[in-house]
Amino acid sequence: MTTDIATRELREPIDVVEYLYRRLYEVGVRSVHGLPGDYNLVALDSLPKCGLKWVGNCNELNAGYAADGYARVNGISALITTFGVGELSALNAIAGAYSEFVPIVHIVGQPSTKSQRDGMLLHHTLGNGDFNVFANMSAGISCAMAKLNDPHEAPTLIDNAIRECWIRSRPVYITLPTDVAVKKVEGARLKTPLDLSFPPNDPEREDYVVDVVLKYLHAAKNPVILVDACAIRHRVLDEVHDFVVASGLPTFVAPMGKGAVDESHENYGGVYAGDGSNAGVREQVESSDLILSIGAIKSDFNTAGFTYRIGQLNTIDFHSNYVRVRYSEYPNTNMKGVLRKIIQKMNKLTPSPSPSVSNQLPDSEKDSSEEKITHSWLWPSVGQWLKPNDVVITETGTANFGIWETRFPKGVTAISQVLWGSIGYSVGSCQGAALAAKELGNHRTILFVGDGSFQLTAQEVSTMIKHKLNPIIFVICNEGYEIERHIHGWSADYNEIQPWSFKDIPVTYGATEEEYKGYQVKTREELTALFADETFSSAPCLQLVELHMPRGDAPLALKMTATAAASRNKE
CATH class of the missing domain: 3.40.50.970 (Thiamin diphosphate (ThDP)-binding fold, Pyr/PP domains)
Incomplete structure (x- = not known):
């Protein structure tokens, strides 16, 4: 040639x-x-x-x-x-x-x-x-x-x-x-390696913004930190962690911000999502005289139907390309440099105590004789079972809202698609996440997906088998599109699905006995026993659990958000 x-x-x-x-x-x-x-x-x-x-x-x-x-x-x-x-x-x-x-x-x-x-x-x-x-x-x-x-x-x-x-x-x-x-x-x-560093802020502008933030922070009586998804996406988690630790301030996350902070830390106070917040959280956040909001995305599902009650007059917003202090906006100012300087220049603060957040069952479930697995029982139980550094994926729907009720161990990565909300997203995402987790050290990957959502993208289980990935997949079997039912069409046939034998699907895709284990769980006792099974929990291979739950049951936050969505759809 x-x-x-x-x-x-x-x-x-x-x-x-x-x-x-x-x-x-x-x-x-x-x-x-x-x-x-x-x-x-x-x-x-x-x-x-x-x-x-x-x-x-x-x-x-x-x-x-x-x-x-x-x-x-x-x-x-x-x-x-x-x-x-x-x-x-x-x-x-x-x-x-x-x-x-x-x-x-x-x-x-x-x-x-x-x-x-x-x-x-x-x-x-x-x-x-x-x-x-x-x-x-x-x-x-x-x-x-x-x-x-x-x-x-x-x-x-x-x-x-x-x-x-x-x-x-x-x-x-x-x-x-x-x-x-x-x-x-x-x-x-x-x-010559690519320069992947963030463009530095103008030093004079950055110092000015830091001084303005510190003025309000030091004057506040009961400030709190609220962390959301863009803190993760724009790679400021180290700064967020150091700020949380150094300030000692009560720290909360929005639903899309789950996993952005160390939820095992004593400052952690739970999920803030307006009326869908964890117990005691809404009261503390909304009564605060200064909210340090990091990377916020204030979408409908992320705020439980726009039920946020946070005034801009008491808020400082940190973003990748601007900082807003009350009603004054400082463009072309990246939060990464600003947060680092705040940590360095901050005086000692006297924080208020954070709400107590745990994975204990709610009082209504502690002595319940109910055998069926309900959302109010499931998600605290999941929180008790999770391990440090797990990767947890939740599908748009009941799982996406239910995971708000867990307190993660340290290092958990949470994946959900709260804003875009494309049904079936989580199965494909699980394949990619499990592969990345394997390449980075084989962290345990766990998926919670509804039966309707699973049917859209079930083929990616085949890809998981091909690459010998070992996620634990919980298919929530409640006979259809539960989130849609709560928005509209409670008994409509368009929210129904054809029942599948989910635990047999990996076998159909060619999984051998060494590559796959399937389970069917219908009672609390059965799921508790499965969580206690060390072999199951060690994720030795791909595992799929049919998790049967009552039709019509849903997390409270989902019910509230669905009601709000239904009302907006009529406007």
Whole structure:
């Protein structure tokens, strides 16, 4: 094969696709989710030599969900689909990642640049010669676009896209035409690591904001800390932890912020979600004269139907790109540097005591003779069973709201999709999360998913088996879409599902006796015994538990939020 003049001038020639993969490896990606298609097949050949493992999912939507779960545990992920038919199938998952600030590098294999220039009537197109239409669809749910049509520009575009994905914690979209994938670029650039540091705040502005915050903090009589999802997404958990410890202030989390703080710490006071808050939390937070709100996302499900009663006059908001002190906003000020300086300059505080939060059963359940498993009994019991460093995934629905009633051990990672709320998300996410957890040390991965939700994305159990992952999956069997029933259609047939034999599904997907164990649990006694089983709890293999619960039962917070949603839908 002849070498062109431009290639001969390169010190260390490397294929565009290999350059891309080595940058992904550099930022921590070890496994790549997606599906093969004829426009990405050549690109997939280069994965092994770059140290990357191909996952190979059952469909692109599931692959997107899995990439989302992988990123929430690993810090960033990659997804490869093919042009048109593949990428469009993944859009729902990518939109969810954009909504919830999850960094996914979405790589789309495209037809060659010549085919695109000539407007050829190719398969997977709309037949109108427009090869930009699908990229345009992704533009609104990507924080950066990198169209690799010119190999000379490719390294710069790749570096910028991955950096934006990391810094802004949102998906980016990279096109990879079949001919460009194997064009040569300068590999010597890889010797210079990507700069993934947050842009520093202007020092004078930062010092001023810190002084303003400290003025109100030191004047407050009963301040509290409230931590939400963007503290996780924008990588300020070290600062949050140090602030909580140094200040001694009562610390609460919003539902999307579960797992953002060490819930075993004495400062931890529980979940604040307006009327859906843990016992005693709403009263303390709403009576506080200063709320230090870190990374808030004040969506309907995250606030139990907008039942927050927090006035802006008593709030300081910390975000990735601004700080708001009462009604004064300071743009272009990242919370990371501000929080670190507050910790350094803060005087000793005299905090109020935090509410007592435990995994004890509520009084109504302690002496109950009820044999059925109810939500008010289940979630404190789950809290007693969880271990430090578990990864806990909860599906939109009863599980998502029920997990508010647990106090996590130290180091638990909580994954849920409270804002986007795409039904079935959690099964794909569990596959990605379990794979990332395995790569990082095999932390125990646990999924709680409803029977209706499980039916949407059950195929990813097959992917779990293929990669010898060992999550514990609890399928809550309550005969349909319980959250929808509480919003509308209590007895409507559209909220019904066809009953499955859930515990037999992994066997259908080819799991052997060594790879899988299935259980069916219908009473409290049976579940208590299962939790006490050391072999089960050690997660030696993939395990699926049919967890039968009464139809119509739901966590109180879900009932309240559903009522609020139903009212808004009528407005």
